[in-house]
Amino acid sequence: MRFELDTIGVIHSPYQEKFGIPRQPALAPSAPVTLELLPPYNQPDCVRGLEAFSHIWLTFVFHETAARGWQPLVRPPRLGGNTKVGVFASRATHRPNALGLSLVALKGIDTTDGVTLQLAGADLLDGTPVLDIKPYIPFVEAKPEARGGFVDGPPPQLAVQWHERARADLAAWADTPPWLPALIDEVLAQDPRPAYQDDPARVYGIRLAHCDVRFSIAANVVTVLEIVTPAP
Ligand code: SAM
Incomplete structure (x- = not known):
């Protein structure tokens, strides 16, 4: 099956190039990131009730690298860049369908002119197309006992x-x-x-x-x- 997907919004972020963007959200909470919804999704009705959630999931396209395709094996930076794991055991950008998934803090919703979501801690390039937004539901999705594979714990900081x-x-x-x-x-x-x-x-x-x-x-x-x- 093939699907056609619509961009529902676009990210505005201080990250103007891929190099330097944190490898996961929340690692740089000072980044002021906004998500501007596009017509016909930029109606206040589309986000009614969303303000009650502190965090949201964003499904987006790794648009800058999508054309480069994918490989079955990737070399995660967390493993030193030499050890290979399967693409589906990683969060690599080069993957089938080039889809990304980030959990970000929702700081506010502005509906004065269209709909703009204020986010914090996103790991997203300026101009990233977003395909979907879903509220994060802690009682279902928070799993403190979960195993984190080769990314068990935050990376060391310099x-x-x-x-x-x-x-x-x-x-x-x-x-x-x-x-x-x-x-x-x-x-x-x-x-x-x-x-x-x-x-x-x-x-x-x-x-x-x-x-x-x-x-x-x-x-x-x-x-x-x-x-x-x-x-x-
Ligand atoms: N949290 C997401 C996930 O797990 O799907 C993204 C993880 S990915 C390892 C994070 C990296 O994606 C960032 O460090 C940045 O280099 C890259 N990136 C962010 N936005 C992108 C975009 N629109 N196109 C290509 N690469 C992007």
């Missing part, structure tokens, strides 16, 4: 330090969003490097909230070196 230059870059930018410093800390603490890379001399860059955040990593400490902010 310490993050800021070079004076990076702080000055943000201070000089009139439009610095108040949440941006915390988001940079949270994102870099996740160690965005590919699993096999450990080069203290290398300067990495992440596009975050229209800024270019440059950093290096040595001895499990991230140093934020410079932040190239948008031209006025």
Whole structure:
């Protein structure tokens, strides 16, 4: 069977590229993410009662990588990037149908002009198409006794330090969003490097909230070196 699916909404997030997006939701709670519903789903009736739920499931398409197809075996970063597991034993983006599933906090619903959901902690690229929303039902879905396979527990976090230059870059930018410093800390603490890379001399860059955040990593400490902010 084949199915045709409709995009019901689009994600607006500070993550302008794949590199650096946390590998699961909730790891960077400072990210202000919104989901704008599209016609004909942007009627207040479609979300009536949803405000009573603190968390929602989003089914979405890994639209940026969907065209690359899938493989039966994948190498999860949590296993160091060398060990292979089956695609269905992983949350890899390269999978049949390129469908993603994220549990995110629902902070608010704005129905003044269409319908926009305010979310926190999403692991989603700006522009991600969303196919469905469902409320999270704790008594059915919370399983504290569950086994987590090779992802049993949160990933280790790196310490993050800021070079004076990076702080000055943000201070000089009139439009610095108040949440941006915390988001940079949270994102870099996740160690965005590919699993096999450990080069203290290398300067990495992440596009975050229209800024270019440059950093290096040595001895499990991230140093934020410079932040190239948008031209006025
Ligand atoms: N929580 C979801 C799941 O389990 O299906 C996503 C997990 S996936 C490992 C998370 C990664 O997907 C992010 O780190 C980011 O690199 C990537 N990603 C997020 N949005 C994407 C999109 N629209 N297209 C392609 N990749 C995306």
